[in-house]
Amino acid sequence: MKLLVVIFAFFAGAHALLFGLIGSEQSAAVTGRLTCNGAPARNVRVKLYEKEATLDVLLDEGTTDANGEFSLQGHKTEVSTIDPKLNIYHKCNYNGMCYQKSSLTVPDNYVSEGATPTKTFNVGTINLANQFSGDSTDCIN
Template identity: 60%
Template structure:
């Protein structure tokens, strides 16, 4: 109960400041990369770009990799504080369980643009999803 009270007060305080300062500033981010599974292009891999929040993350964009395993996502949001973007990759490469593997990648602050159109693109490079990747987890609710 105490934690819920703290969270509600924090949200209320944020809303008060939002009313005083306006709706915040428009911020945007873009991310690209190339995914492989067993050294072959990982096509149709689901990706979601989020702004991390206290309770529920805010989805900025979503998509899938193309036939070559490449992707590009971008999104924007008005917020008083800096957005905290992350990319979630959902896949079943070398996994036969009932759910999916989820890999989250934090996007550095220097790739956030203060406009509705990203000026920089965070390129994650090429990732082979076949191996054990640090921080990867099983996700049944995505």
């Protein structure tokens, strides 16, 4: 009987972890401006993810406006501190079938407790014509 109780408690705890019942609600926000060779990078797809060991979790997505500006925010319940990252999908100086993908990690000190971010990580102005370490191509974004 004791073994049955222990097994039940184990699976209940694992189930709670999987479905976000244990942990704390955390949030992040990121803003910035994208350019391509000095001109605003309009309609560039940007996505805010929570990095996971297997498959990243989408927190928010959007596109840049006429000035190349964007603003994203999202939240997730997690046991440890969330690891948000910004993915940028663009064709600046790139003629391939897919998109160039650049990723930036949001620093831990810009992660807020609760569903609404209290701080915003401003990436500043990024010229997408530059090459960044870790850049890749992405056909499914």
